[in-house]
Every structure is written in structure tokens, then in C-alpha cells.
Amino acid sequence: MTMEMFILDETSTGEVDRREKVVAALTDSVRDLVDATIRSTVDDDEILAVREEVDALVSRLRAAQLAGPAGVRYNAEGRSWNWGNAVVGQHNALAPPLEIVHDGPGSARADVVLGAAYEGPPGMVHGGVAALLLDQIMGETASGFKRLTMTGTLSLRYRRGTPLGPVRIEGRIASESGRKITVQAHLAGPDGEPTVEATGLFIIPSWAPVDESDRTWARFAEG
Numbered sequence: 001m002t003m004e005m006f007i008l009d010e011t012s013t014g015e016v017d018r019r020e021k022v023v024a025a026l027t028d029s030v031r032d033l034v035d036a037t038i039r040s041t042v043d044d045d046e047i048l049a050v051r052e053e054v055d056a057l058v059s060r061l062r063a064a065q066l067a068g069p070a071g072v073r074y075n076a077e078g079r080s081w082n083w084g085n086a087v088v089g090q091h092n093a094l095a096p097p098l099e100i101v102h103d104g105p106g107s108a109r110a111d112v113v114l115g116a117a118y119e120g121p122p123g124m125v126h127g128g129v130a131a132l133l134l135d136q137i138m139g140e141t142a143s144g145f146k147r148l149t150m151t152g153t154l155s156l157r158y159r160r161g162t163p164l165g166p167v168r169i170e171g172r173i174a175s176e177s178g179r180k181i182t183v184q185a186h187l188a189g190p191d192g193e194p195t196v197e198a199t200g201l202f203i204i205p206s207w208a209p210v211d212e213s214d215r216t217w218a219r220f221a222e223g
């Protein structure tokens with residue numbers, strides 16, 4: 001991958017903000033649909049009838065589509081958006097409803113409520129979902145919105161099951177050496193005791209801009 005894979009898009013920030021909100025509301029409804037589908041016990045005829053209506057709605061959305069994935073876009077004002085991102089994509093119903101808070105240099109955290117769609121062992125968060133969330137938050141911790149970083153190596157220790165429900169994830173930079181940034185993080189359930197501990201090596205790719213004062217860093221950092 002190269003910097004050219006990030007898409008320069010002429011849409012104004014005001015228009016990006018407006019559109020993001022409109023589709024994000026639909027995304028919330030689709031998340032609800034996913035949860036309702038998993039947990040529904042209505043009879044078969046009702047399921048078939050709902051399916052027909054959902055298929056009709058999909059056709060309406062397909063009336064105008066991007067040719068491929070949403071990608072990571074930015075405009076000349078420095079606003080960037082990644083609506084399809086698997087963790088923070090505002091238009092991605094597979095992404096849990098999560099907001100990452102950068103509460104200081106080299107640290108980040110997020111609170112999220114994980115429902116039935118994120119289940120692995122009975123009543124517990126899927127291990128891959130825990131890894132997914134940790135990867136994003138640790139990547140953002142390493143990047144700090146001032147440089148571009150990619151996951152090199154991620155190591156997880158699952159200490160005990162994480163119950164579905166409210167989950168907190170916290171990450172911090174443990175050390176840095178050249179283009180290599182080591183991040184430590186954990187994920188915890190409602191009692192605050194870490195259930196998953198993580199260490200990751202995040203790498204500033206050789207092709208990425210090197211000048212941290214360059215605005216390009218900030219532009220792409222929300223990738």
C-alpha cells in the first residue's frame with residue numbers, strides 16, 4: 001500500500017459532516033436489525049415477510065453505489081473520513097457503536113456496549129472481536145493522529161471470558177524506537193478487571209511521510 005491509496009475528495013467539510021450524520025442514523029437502525037434478527041422468535045411466515053421487505057430496502061440502497069469499498073478519504077480542509085472502517089466506520093453497521101477518546105499524548109480509551117452480535121462463547125465476547133477492537137485502539141494510540149502507523153505484530157493474552165455488555169478498552173504507548181512503537185492495552189468488563197491484555201508493535205511504514213510537522217500526517221491520521 002502507498003499514500004496514493006488514500007483518496008483526495010473535494011467534498012466540503014460541512015457536507016461531509018451533514019452526510020455522515022444522515023447515514024450514521026441508518027447505520028444505527030441496521031445494527032438494531034442485526035440484533036433483532038439474531039434474537040427474533042417470531043414465526044417463519046413473519047420471518048419470510050420481513051425478508052422480502054429487507055430485500056426491497058437493499059435494492060433501494062443499491063440504486064446508487066460506490067464501485068468498491070468506502071476507502072479512507074480526505075479533503076483540502078484536512079477533514080478525513082473512513083465510513084467503512086470495521087471498527088470506527090460511521091456507516092458500517094458491523095462496527096460496534098464505539099467512540100475512541102484520545103485523553104492525552106500516547107493514550108486512548110473507548111467505552112462500548114457489546115450485544116448479541118459480538119458473541120463467541122455463550123454470553124461472552126468473541127475473541128476475534130476483542131482483538132479487532134484492541135487493534136484499532138492500539139493503532140490510534142500509536143498514531144496519536146500525528147503519524148501513520150500500521151499493525152506489525154499483535155500479541156494477546158485472554159485471561160478470562162469477557163461478558164457481553166459494557167466493555168472498556170485502554171491503550172498507552174510503552175516505548176518508541178525509530179519507526180517502531182510498542183503499545184500496551186487491555187480490555188475489561190464492568191468490574192474493571194482486565195480480561196484481555198495486549199502488546200502490539202506498530203510500525204510507521206517506510207513509504208509514509210516522515211516529517212511530523214507536515215499536515216499530511218494529521219490528514220491521514222484518522223485512517
Ligand SMILES: CCCCCCCC/C=C\CCCCCCCC(=O)SCCNC(=O)CCNC(=O)[C@H](O)C(C)(C)COP(=O)(O)OP(=O)(O)OC[C@H]1O[C@@H](n2cnc3c(N)ncnc32)[C@H](O)[C@@H]1OP(=O)(O)O
Nearest residue numbers: 136139140143148149150151152153203205206220221223
Ligand atoms: C486499515 C488500514 C489502515 C492503515 C493506515 C492507517 C492510517 C491511519 C493511522 C493511524 C490511525 C488508525 C489506526 C489503524 C488501526 C488499524 C491498524 C491495522 O489494522 S493496519 C492493518 C494490519 N497491518 C497490516 O496490514 C500491515 C502489513 N504490513 C506492512 O504493510 C509492512 O510489513 C509494515 C508497514 C508493517 C512494515 O513495512 P516496512 O517496509 O515499513 O518495514 P521495514 O522497513 O521492513 O521494517 C522496519 C522495522 O520494523 C520491523 N518489522 C517489520 N515488520 C514487522 C512486523 N510485522 N512485526 C514486527 N516487526 C516488524 C523490521 O524488522 C524493521 O526493524 P529494524 O529497523 O530492522 O529493527
